[in-house]
Amino acid sequence: MNPSLLLEMVADAAAGRRAVGELTYGELDARASAVAGGLAALGIANVGYLDEYSETLPVLFYAAHRAGLPFVPLNYRLSDEALRAALARIAPAVVVAGARQRERCAGVEGITVLGPGELPTGDAVSVEGEVSVLLFTSGTSGEPKAAVLRPENLTSYVLSTVDFLGAGEDEAQLISVPPYHIAGVSSVLTSLFAGRRLVVLPSFSPGGWVDAVVAESVTHAMVVPTMLGRILDVAEERGTTLPALRHLSYGGGRMPAPVIERALHQLPHVDFVNAYGLTETSSTIAVLGPDDHRAAIASADPAVRARLMSVGRPLPSVEVEIRGADGLPTGPGEPGEIFVRGDQVSGEYVSHTATDADGWFPTRDRGYLDAEGFLFLDGRADDVIVRGGENLSPGEIEDALLSHPAVDDVIVLGMPDGEWGEVPVAAVVPATAADPAELERELREYVRERLRSAKTPARVHVRESLPHTETGKALRRVLRAELMGRDSALHA
Numbered sequence: 001m002n003p004s005l006l007l008e009m010v011a012d013a014a015a016g017r018r019a020v021g022e023l024t025y026g027e028l029d030a031r032a033s034a035v036a037g038g039l040a041a042l043g044i045a046n047v048g049y050l051d052e053y054s055e056t057l058p059v060l061f062y063a064a065h066r067a068g069l070p071f072v073p074l075n076y077r078l079s080d081e082a083l084r085a086a087l088a089r090i091a092p093a094v095v096v097a098g099a100r101q102r103e104r105c106a107g108v109e110g111i112t113v114l115g116p117g118e119l120p121t122g123d124a125v126s127v128e129g130e131v132s133v134l135l136f137t138s139g140t141s142g143e144p145k146a147a148v149l150r151p152e153n154l155t156s157y158v159l160s161t162v163d164f165l166g167a168g169e170d171e172a173q174l175i176s177v178p179p180y181h182i183a184g185v186s187s188v189l190t191s192l193f194a195g196r197r198l199v200v201l202p203s204f205s206p207g208g209w210v211d212a213v214v215a216e217s218v219t220h221a222m223v224v225p226t227m228l229g230r231i232l233d234v235a236e237e238r239g240t241t242l243p244a245l246r247h248l249s250y251g252g253g254r255m256p257a258p259v260i261e262r263a264l265h266q267l268p269h270v271d272f273v274n275a276y277g278l279t280e281t282s283s284t285i286a287v288l289g290p291d292d293h294r295a296a297i298a299s300a301d302p303a304v305r306a307r308l309m310s311v312g313r314p315l316p317s318v319e320v321e322i323r324g325a326d327g328l329p330t331g332p333g334e335p336g337e338i339f340v341r342g343d344q345v346s347g348e349y350v351s352h353t354a355t356d357a358d359g360w361f362p363t364r365d366r367g368y369l370d371a372e373g374f375l376f377l378d379g380r381a382d383d384v385i386v387r388g389g390e391n392l393s394p395g396e397i398e399d400a401l402l403s404h405p406a407v408d409d410v411i412v413l414g415m416p417d418g419e420w421g422e423v424p425v426a427a428v429v430p431a432t433a434a435d436p437a438e439l440e441r442e443l444r445e446y447v448r449e450r451l452r453s454a455k456t457p458a459r460v461h462v463r464e465s466l467p468h469t470e471t472g473k474a475l476r477r478v479l480r481a482e483l484m485g486r487d488s489a490l491h492a
Helices: 004-013 025-040 056-066 080-090 151-161 182-194 206-215 225-238 257-266 290-298 302-309 394-402 436-450 476-483
Strands: 018-020 046-050 071-073 093-097 111-114 133-136 146-149 172-175 197-200 220-223 247-250 271-278 283-288 319-323 336-341 361-369 375-380 385-387 390-392 407-417 421-430 459-462
Touching: 004 025, 004 056, 004 182, 018 025, 025 056, 046 056, 046 080, 056 071, 056 182, 080 093, 080 111, 133 182, 151 182, 151 283, 172 182, 172 206, 182 197, 182 220, 182 283, 206 220, 206 225, 220 225, 225 257, 257 271, 257 290, 257 302, 257 394, 271 290, 290 302, 319 361, 375 394, 385 407, 390 394, 394 407, 394 421, 394 436, 407 476, 421 436, 421 476, 436 459
Parallel strands: 018 197, 046 071, 046 093, 071 133, 093 111, 172 197, 172 220, 220 247, 247 271, 385 421, 421 459
Antiparallel strands: 133 146, 271 283, 319 336, 336 361, 361 375, 385 390, 407 421
């Protein structure tokens, strides 16, 4: 099924309902059809978008699908060199670029640059394309790969997770994630299929986010972990509980326990959802729902309480399997690499396919399932610290450090060591001003008491900030490069 048919279904049933900005569903559908006709006449291979999230994006997204062309949202925060390399990879293409981005695209062979107000139009067309979306991965280690999402991947995800026109006419979804992130792509599909109005926040600031929620009576929103604590600070400072907000999902990185616990207490009327997914899986594959959050925060049972740090249970439409180093499935509580399969799972890139013959996709994330099927993440497979032949999880050490009131943010990684091969090293952002030497001593002892000596960081670096992607994932590669010189004594 062409994803644009999802819009057509909603437009047929609720043409007068507002979709995005001042456009109704009927107007959005008509506008996408006209632009599709214009795109189809250009003889291009891809349709790119290089700008912050705007009301132009849904029009272009559905128009590209209706013209049978892949939609390619590009990362405007890339360096000029990296951006031009990405543009060259999608040529011949039309790229709709914002005013600040147009000059950066100039002179790339095969790339035609248009402004948001210059979308071509023509007679309506409906072409079934083989590829719906190309998404360049974040590239936290090496050159970004272009993930391929086909129509069947996207529509499978939408139809298995969203009720057609299931939203009330008063519901509004705030989009504040970048358009080149899978959450930004999936929001265009899921919110509109539900009949929910889209409210666009082009760039995030905690004050701007709270302003938008209040002014637009936003009922639904999605944030990444690095956003939530800052939002709570602003809401508390302004004395608002965001009364219109009903549903807040989060994902994209590790959510510190103190932050989500604070959110549950500060906004008790809000349904919180932790959604875990990947670009290659067309978004969410596991969900920790509102009832799961409330049960965990209220429980005195450590096993139930711990589920607040899980990503919930896999969706019924996907299969999840944890495999050990021998490639065999592990038992409850036994960590390994997470594999997933299902119709929404692509696992495909422009250059190759990562799924095996049985359709299983290796996520490269580590984790485990507990006895009740709750999925816990344990970092990336490449992040495991091998100390003297023993595998250590940086996530476990990070969780221990984050439970200390003096720690606001932390990244733990493995650093070379002459005796042990690798040792854990932590970089922390303190919650308040602190003496670095004293804080290091206190935190190392704190971890030693809660875990054990092998998991105690050999060093604790105190920093003003830590490198993360926009979705909250730790940029360990960047941090490792910064720390190599400082920790030279460890790996001499």
